Amino acid sequence: MLDVTLCGVQFQNPLVLASGILGLTGAGMYRVIESGAGAVTMKSVSEQERPGHPNPTMVGNQTYFLNAVGLSNPGIEEAKKEIEHFKQLSHAPLIGSIFAGTRDGFVRLAEHIDEMPIDLLEVNLSCPNVGQEFAEPFAYSKEAVKQITKDIKEKTKKPISIKLSPNVWNIAELAKAAEAAGADAITAVNTVSGMAIDVRARRPILHNTHGGVSGPALFPIALKCVYDMYEAVKIPIIGTGGVTTGEDALAMIMAGATLVGVGSAVYYRGEDCFQKITNEIKDTMNSEGIKNLDEIRGIAHETMNNKQITIR
Amino acid sequence: MRHDSPLMLPIAKVTQENSSVKTFWFDFALQSHPGQFVMLWIPGVDQKPFSIAYDDGRRFGLSIFAVGPHSKKLFDHAVGERVGVTGPYGNPFSVQKNRHYITVAGGYGAGPLGFLAERLEETCSTVDFCIGARTSDLLLFEKLAKKLSHVTVHVATDDGSRGHHGYVTDIVRELLEKKNKQKKDTILSACGPELMEKAVLNLANEFNVDCDISIERYMKCGVGICGQCCVDDSGIRLCTEGPVVNRKTANTIVEFGKYHRDKTGKKIDY
Incomplete structure (x- = not known):
């Protein structure tokens, strides 16, 4: 009922752990699979280890979750051990994630990770939290998206998904640029740029001043990005951003997502949010008479294009 | 109740426990249990986890040994100065x-x-x-x-x-x-x-x-999101399912007494 295929990879359900949440260790990702996720995305890795920003790196409340971790990771060589450990513990699909400050860095990482047992490679062109270090994210430039996608495709046999940012006015155009350059999928969205100020402390809460907003506040933004991209590209979309309920996930799929990324929901509903969300998806599918997810994928576009759909 | 937005609490009192440990007292009903921790934010410096040493229902105390830049900075704070507290977190x-x-x-x-x-x-x-x-x-x-x-x-x-x-x-x-x-x-x-x-x-x-x-592991968020404190092989988060674990769970932690991970996620042997 919930099984999905994307880029030739089989998923037991459409929920994918989003990159940056619980994805540091193989065992941590294994537990997410045990908690009901269909697949996991590892935390983005770079060539060299990075300690990330000092704390506070995360702060959450009822409406939003804000983070500026600063892409901490142990570097690709150490991450390889975690990837292998995950594959010893679980047969579920693993999505690798890489980021670099330069085009050449991305190419070297892609070449390196190509030998590792990942099922799909996500290319993180869109982290908003390392601005001063790397200038603006590549995901803000059509030219950069095109070039890096093309370069990486030449170096890896793995299917690649380009992770885009909601901090642009033309995400559909950027998705088109990635598709034209050979991308196999799009992951959208990364977090939207934001900040929080503690009134009593009279200063920003995040040590990095600003960060990325996820959680419920991101959901309607992400949903529109997915909706817009679905009209622009033919490649599948991993719809990510603020999904916390089964209804959110179904709306994402109706907007056009093939898989649904889940991250901050772990904060809102616990690590078993994956099980809770899949149960809610099944309940709604049963009550709405939806037999499989292909039946409803992108259906919100059809209803808007005046195709006759009877709702009983 | 868990406070995830920083409570900016003034240091009510500082007492000396031994030659190097001081207890920082806060007049706040934290309603914590022994073994739980708070995240202590010194604005502009860092935010680190500290286990709760006293909680009588009306006030709580953190007994701290000045080991790193963060706790050393805290030792420079005077009574009345405010610091950010979130929590209490974790399994007691x-x-x-x-x-x-x-x-x-x-x-x-x-x-x-x-x-x-x-x-x-x-x-x-x-x-x-x-x-x-x-x-x-x-x-x-x-x-x-x-x-x-x-x-x-x-x-x-x-x-x-x-x-x-x-x-x-x-x-x-x-x-x-x-x-x-x-x-x-x-x-x-x-x-x-x-x-x-x-x-x-x-x-x-x-x-x-x-x-x-x-069991102590490097923590960033304290709320079960960042994955920094997940242990091998079960993947449990020591900020949430821990820091206190029972014998059965402790026996599943294969890295216990062998290695831990630093803030990049790299393994460090004991």
Whole structure:
């Protein structure tokens, strides 16, 4: 009922752990699979280890979750051990994630990770939290998206998904640029740029001043990005951003997502949010008479294009 | 109630626990349990986890040893200055009725165990309060524990400057060997250096007694999101499913006593 295929990879359900949440260790990702996720995305890795920003790196409340971790990771060589450990513990699909400050860095990482047992490679062109270090994210430039996608495709046999940012006015155009350059999928969205100020402390809460907003506040933004991209590209979309309920996930799929990324929901509903969300998806599918997810994928576009759909 | 947005609380009082540990007091009803922790934010510096050493329902205290830049900065703070507190977080020590507790503290790991001993006063449980340190001036909560009628205090120092000359776990072994004289079921509660904790777990397994251990791992978020404190192979998060785990769970942590991960996620051997 919930099984999905994307880029030739089989998923037991459409929920994918989003990159940056619980994805540091193989065992941590294994537990997410045990908690009901269909697949996991590892935390983005770079060539060299990075300690990330000092704390506070995360702060959450009822409406939003804000983070500026600063892409901490142990570097690709150490991450390889975690990837292998995950594959010893679980047969579920693993999505690798890489980021670099330069085009050449991305190419070297892609070449390196190509030998590792990942099922799909996500290319993180869109982290908003390392601005001063790397200038603006590549995901803000059509030219950069095109070039890096093309370069990486030449170096890896793995299917690649380009992770885009909601901090642009033309995400559909950027998705088109990635598709034209050979991308196999799009992951959208990364977090939207934001900040929080503690009134009593009279200063920003995040040590990095600003960060990325996820959680419920991101959901309607992400949903529109997915909706817009679905009209622009033919490649599948991993719809990510603020999904916390089964209804959110179904709306994402109706907007056009093939898989649904889940991250901050772990904060809102616990690590078993994956099980809770899949149960809610099944309940709604049963009550709405939806037999499989292909039946409803992108259906919100059809209803808007005046195709006759009877709702009983 | 868990506070995830920083409470900017003024330091109400600072007291000296021993030659290097100070307790920072806050007049706030945190409603925490022994073994839980708070994240303490010094704006502009950093935010780190600290276990709660005192909570009487009206105010709470954090007993801190100045080891790094963050805690050293805190030591420069005057009474009245505000710092950011979030929490309380994490799984606490079990507080059970009619048991015999052997609490095992090493160095500044004693933090939550004085608080635990106090909470056990109302439970009809008895306590052998074992504290170890390198030298006598680094012992924590000896006076506090001695005031409690249900508690017997045992001391060990590495240099023999006070109490047993050697490891605190030597005392624990002796107590366990004598356990048949007690009518209550024994439970070990440990907090301290990891290799001491591993020795306590081995004793719990050898003598087949219950055991709660507070295990420390590098934490960033404290709320179960970042994955920094997930342990091999189960992947449980020590900020959420821990820091206190029972014997069964501790036995599943294959990295316990072997390695941990630094802030990049790289493995570091003990």
